[in-house]
Amino acid sequence: MPNIIYFNLSIPYWVNFRVPTAINFILSFSVPPPTTIYGLIMNSLGKFQNDYTFYDKIKIAIQINDYGQKTWDTVSYMKTADRKSMIVKNKEIKQIQDGDQKLFEDKIRELNENYGLSIQEAENLINKQSSIYKSDFQGVFYTQALQCERILNPNYKVYLLIEDDNLTDNIYASLKNPKRPLYLGQSDDFVIIKNINIIRNPKEQNLKKISTIYRGIIENSEIVKLPEYFKKRGRTIKCFKANYSLFKGVRDLPSEEQGYIVENNYVIFN
Structure with a gap:
């Protein structure tokens, strides 16, 4: 029986969702990738962020409430x-x-x-x-000085679709009372979690619209490649990405898809 946990994420200061392929500049994705949200959940449970034990058991959908404002900062890196x-x-x-x-x-x-x-x-x-x-x-x-892209005060709503009741309860409890201090992006990018809710056995519906970022391409959106998972190959770590359509508000889908309506938001876990 599926359950949906949903909550708001707000950044009180600034944040950087680092683009792993950027070299001379520390660029940021416009939204936290699914891997970042998964790491946040693992951190709240007191596990390592790269612990993929539950990765196939949690589906993640992200809604942009406020993109925030992008700015640049100079940081010093020490090797x-x-x-x-x-x-x-x-x-x-x-x-x-x-x-x-x-x-x-x-x-x-x-x-x-x-x-x-x-x-x-x-x-x-x-x-x-x-x-x-x-x-x-x-x-x-x-030491080296680098330009770092920051996002000021963004705000997101996150939806988690979980089949297992025990895992649902554990994640809900850990978000309410996390095992460690939580951050999003870099370790000093503090995050505030509000309005944590659960829907038990939600009704799946055919949707023609969507409020959450979409894995694929839809019109009037920013198309970016977001990391979905990482895999170690020898001494290197391979980043696997997929195209996502980013937008704020509601967009029409190319065709009907299965999803859920949560507080008048059209949520699709794809």
């Missing part, structure tokens, strides 16, 4: 160098394997106090059944 090193060195592991019980107990205590590892996790590490590395700061290579 640093880190070096990875094992937190238990091979020399220490060999001593422990040779019977150094005191070193074994000292390392167990150190791993627990400094890294929060349980006794079993520490033993696995020492027995080389797992590996954990730490990054040692090596210094600054250089």
Whole structure:
């Protein structure tokens, strides 16, 4: 049985939805991509933003209430160098394997106090059944000033279509009382969530109009490629995109599609 959670997102200051392919400028999408909204939900649940456990179980629709105003800012980027090193060195592991019980107990205590590892996790590490590395700061290579595109005070309405009742309840509760401070875009782009509601077992209808951004092309819209998901390939991360039609208000659809009417808004999860 499907459920719809819907809520308003407002940005009290500014935000940047970074275009991943931009190099010399930090450009911003006009709206948060579906991946950004999904990351917000995962963050509210206390999970990693790139945890795709529920990605196929949540459909997302985004409505533009206010585009906000675009402006430019200058930011300074710093490139640093880190070096990875094992937190238990091979020399220490060999001593422990040779019977150094005191070193074994000292390392167990150190791993627990400094890294929060349980006794079993520490033993696995020492027995080389797992590996954990730490990054040692090596210094600054250089700094660079870049132009960053910002959006001032945009406002959106987000709709989530979820089949699972337990997942619906968990997400609703986490949006009301998130596990972590929430942001949209970059980590210092604060977001305010208001008017969180649930519709249980909504009625699906044939719609000729749409109020939410559309995956595809419709007239009188801004056509952009938005990220839908990312996939790691070797050392690189591949971004998969699709064409979306962006607009504020209501647009006519090329043909009828299945969707929902929520507070007089035409919502399609496509």
